[in-house]
Amino acid sequence: MSRLETLPFSQPLLLARSEQCLAITSTMPLRVLSSALVGEGFGSVRHFANFHVDKHYDGHTPEEDLTQWLLAQGFPLASVAMMTAVHLNSACVVSRPLGDLPHGVMALVTAGVGNAVDISVPSQDDPRLALRTAPKVGTINTFVFLDAQLTDGALVNACLSVTEAKVQALRQAGIKDPHSGTPATGTSTDSVSIAATQRGDTTPYAGSGTLLGRALGQAVYQATLGSLLLSQKRASVC
Secondary structure: OOEEEEOOOOOOEEEEEOOOEEEEEEEEEEEEEEOOOEOOEEEEEEEEEEEEOOOOOOOOOHHHHHHHHHHHHOOOOOOEEEEEOOOHHHOEEEEEEEOOEEEEEEEEEEEOOOOEEOOOOOHHHOHHHHOOOOOOOOOEEEEEEEOOEEOHHHHHHHHHHHHHHHHHHHHHHOOEOOOOOOEOOEEOOOEEEEEEOOOOOEEOOOOOOOHHHHHHHHHHHHHHHHHHHHHHHHHHHO
């Protein structure tokens, strides 16, 4: 049974929350840049989904599986869909003001780090690549919503800002790559979606030198830390 709630964003976003799926619906089409398997690249999207999978999910046909789950959810295939083995009750939502908008930026993150990786470690030194073993459970899925008008370049810039904030959250939480012992930069299966309303004046930047980038960074940093804390609390109880 899904539980409905309105998300803290300046444009209407409805979240249907269940153990199997976090499903977000926008009343208006949003300009999106996404790395998700379904809904990748640039597009116009109203529906976003984060599906829970069992930790033993084999991952042989993830795109096909996501497509079937979207249809079962009643969502169009022109949606953004991700998956995670992290329990969805560890999702953390953080909004930040942007100009005169009290909720002009919002981030929703589910974070697990059982598969933490330092991307700067040479591949020949990482047995997970050499042995081509299946990754351990753990991924960070990030959904960001911006009440702003961004160029394509600014959407890419926003992805950079998300990554910077995520890495800082991992550093703050003391997360390390278990193989190299060095600070982790993420997991090998992280995914991101940036969605903009395309309202207001056009902005070509969304980095740390802008109010938009700073608000985005704060929201992602706090949401990632919050989700990590919820995931760790659940792991300590189980």
